[in-house]
Amino acid sequence: MIQRLAYAVNIVGAKLFLKGSLVDGGIHISFGKIRKIGKNVNLPKADKKIDAGGLIALPGLIDVHVHLRDMNFSYKEDFYTGTCASAAGGFTTVLDMPNTDPPTNSAERLKRKMEEAERKALVNVGFHALPPEDPSEIVKIVKLGARSFKIYPDALEGLMERGILTKIFERCASLKALLTVHGEDGEKIKEIEERLMKQGRL
Numbered sequence: 173m174i175q176r177l178a179y180a181v182n183i184v185g186a187k188l189f190l191k192g193s194l195v196d197g198g199i200h201i202s203f204g205k206i207r208k209i210g211k212n213v214n215l216p217k218a219d220k221k222i223d224a225g226g227l228i229a230l231p232g233l234i235d236v237h238v239h240l241r242d243m244n245f246s247y248k249e250d251f252y253t254g255t256c257a258s259a260a261g262g263f264t265t266v267l268d269m270p271n272t273d274p275p276t277n278s279a280e281r282l283k284r285k286m287e288e289a290e291r292k293a294l295v296n297v298g299f300h301a302l303p304p305e306d307p308s309e310i311v312k313i314v315k316l317g318a319r320s321f322k323i324y325p326d327a328l329e330g331l332m333e334r335g336i337l338t339k340i341f342e343r344c345a346s347l348k349a350l351l352t353v354h355g356e357d358g359e360k361i362k363e364i365e366e367r368l369m370k371q372g373r374l
Contacts (some may be wrong), residue, residue: 179203179219184212186224199229232264232295236319240266240297242288244273251292258295265296267319277302279312286316300352307339311347320350326358 184198188209200208200215208215240254258266268285270276276285282301289297301318304310310321321344323337344351368374 180216181220181222182212182215182218183222183224183229184215185226186229187226188229194228198224230262233262234265235263236267238266238268239272240268240289241272242285242292251289251297252294255292255294255297263295265298267298267300270300270302270322271324275302276300276318277304279304279309279316282313282316282318303336303340303351305336307336307343310340310343310349314347314349318349320352322352322354324354325356 180200180202182198182200185196186198187194188197188199190197190209196212197210198212198215199206200218202216202218235258238254238258239249240251241248242250242254255266258264268276268289272285274281276282276299282299285299298317298319300320300322301313303321303323304313313321321340323340341351343349365374
């Protein structure tokens with residue numbers, strides 16, 4: 173379990189971007205959350221003080237397309253190592269893609285990933301999901317908090333043949349759930365790769 177700060181910290185001597193310009197000031201953090209931003213002299217008392225030395229303090233960045241892997245792909249990366257890298261780069265919120273092992277295509281799997289992220293992640297983690305085989309389960313996945321459903325082209329043909337794709341579109345529309353399609357043609361990429369290899373360019 174990741175330990176959250178249980179004391180107050182003041183970051184002073186920072187430059188803050190407020191109302192369109194940089195101003196001198198500081199940030200008060202208590203129990204792991206920013207509670208106040210303002211001039212150094214107006215910050216509440218804290219257990220610890222960090223001098224920013226005139227560095228610019230900006231809000232955390234958001235990355236809506238990350239592959240944190242974990243589960244059966246944890247040998248590549250997991251929620252801890254991936255969010256360590258996120259935090260080091262200034263990203264405080266990331267959205268994990270669903271093409272993992274197992275894929276994020278059911279409420280049960282999404283819940284399990286959310287629990288793993290809660291235990292390991294150092295930053296805020298949200299999730300994209302794959303459309304489930306049973307379109308009625310989309311409601312459960314949305315209620316759990318999935319940010320979107322992503323469809324990959326290699327899955328489109330099978331979904332269209334069985335009439336599932338239309339049901340997915342209709343269900344997502346009725347719930348105002350975001351649906352995205354991965355813009356990549358696997359067959360075309362393979363064809364180009366083979367041509368480039370024959371030309372000795374790959």
